Amino acid sequence: MTTDTTTKDTAPGASAPGTTVLDARGVTMRFGGLTAVRDVDLTVSSGEIVGLIGPNGAGKTTFFNCLTGLYVPTEGEVRYKGKVLPPKSFKVTAAGIARTFQNIRLFANMTVLENVLVGRHTRTKEGFWSAVLRGPGFHKAEAASRERATELLEFVGLAAKADHLARNLPYGEQRKLEIARALASEPGLLLLDEPTAGMNPQETRAAEELIFAIRDQGTAVLVIEHDMRFIFNLCDRVAVLVQGQKLIEGDPATVQGDERVIAAYIGEPLENDPGAAEAAEVEAAEAAAEAEAEDEAATDAAPGKENDR
Ligand SMILES: Nc1ncnc2c1ncn2[C@@H]1O[C@H](COP(=O)(O)OP(=O)(O)OP(=O)(O)O)[C@@H](O)[C@H]1O
Numbered sequence: 165m166t167t168d169t170t171t172k173d174t175a176p177g178a179s180a181p182g183t184t185v186l187d188a189r190g191v192t193m194r195f196g197g198l199t200a201v202r203d204v205d206l207t208v209s210s211g212e213i214v215g216l217i218g219p220n221g222a223g224k225t226t227f228f229n230c231l232t233g234l235y236v237p238t239e240g241e242v243r244y245k246g247k248v249l250p251p252k253s254f255k256v257t258a259a260g261i262a263r264t265f266q267n268i269r270l271f272a273n274m275t276v277l278e279n280v281l282v283g284r285h286t287r288t289k290e291g292f293w294s295a296v297l298r299g300p301g302f303h304k305a306e307a308a309s310r311e312r313a314t315e316l317l318e319f320v321g322l323a324a325k326a327d328h329l330a331r332n333l334p335y336g337e338q339r340k341l342e343i344a345r346a347l348a349s350e351p352g353l354l355l356l357d358e359p360t361a362g363m364n365p366q367e368t369r370a371a372e373e374l375i376f377a378i379r380d381q382g383t384a385v386l387v388i389e390h391d392m393r394f395i396f397n398l399c400d401r402v403a404v405l406v407q408g409q410k411l412i413e414g415d416p417a418t419v420q421g422d423e424r425v426i427a428a429y430i431g432e433p434l435e436n437d438p439g440a441a442e443a444a445e446v447e448a449a450e451a452a453a454e455a456e457a458e459d460e461a462a463t464d465a466a467p468g469k470e471n472d473r
Pocket residue numbers: 195198200218219220221222223224225226227
């Protein structure tokens with residue numbers, strides 16, 4: 165299987181290179197007493213890949229949900245191509261923002277091609293149910309949609325599997341199919357939530373190539389990922405969230421070398437960290453267990469000790 169990354173065509177939703185497509189300002193999201201995202205600013209421009217990283221629970225997915233209409237931010241504003249986003253996810257998709265999810269959400273019993281066709285429903289007069297139920301209106305629009313869907317499957321390297329059921333695809337290909345389905349809505353901004361989760365190194369490399377190709381077609385990309393090597397290799401710019409706040413934003417080399425980022429990832433307790441006492445307790449228990457194991461090993465290795473195995 166190969167990914168056709170040679171095409172340099174411009175994507176239908178693309179803007180001129182360098183145009184700001186996403187402009188999030190002061191985004192704050194509270195759940196009761198918990199502030200999951202606090203006062204985050206972020207822009208993404210056409211032709212750019214931006215990474216959003218941070219330790220578990222840092223607020224990355226919550227921030228994504230604020231960009232896609234799944235959540236309405238408690239405070240702040242999100243603009244797409246200059247317009248404030250509508251507070252409904254299907255309207256956000258229609259406006260031009262598409263996403264994939266941390267947990268793959270395909271129609272497992274539909275074919276690969278049908279999954280992409282469903283992704284086109286925001287771009288056809290026929291709605292979602294028409295695509296699923298194949299009503300009369302569907303057949304009219306089908307030819308054009310089918311052609312575009314086939315192009316997208318070629319683009320992601322799945323054309324040969326168009327008639328396979330989605331559930332029969334290997335994991336890496338299911339992720340590619342999710343991306344093809346997201347691209348079917350002709351986005352100007354693609355949000356990828358952990359696109360390489362569960363992938364082997366080969367699949368990760370293929371995903372990287374695919375995302376570069378998407379960027380090269382003029383689509384802006386914002387990606388959440390825990391695989392640091394992947395993110396620093398892929399992104400033009402990286403923003404780091406820690407405890408809901410943006411710690412730093414910059415080019416990969418700057419972010420990679422920042423001591424605060426390293427501290428956040430290795431779990432160095434922050435000042436007034438409420439979890440610091442528990443972390444110290446766990447650390448002490450681990451050290452004690454390690455010392456005990458070392459003592460046992462030393463006793464076992466002592467000369468004259470009978471080997472009882
Ligand atoms: N719907 C919700 N209701 C209440 N709390 C929530 C909700 N969604 C997220 N949270 C909390 O907000 C915080 C941020 O969670 P979020 O999932 O955005 O982090 P994340 O950076 O995406 O984490 P991970 O890398 O583990 O996916 C966490 O403390 C989480 O428990």
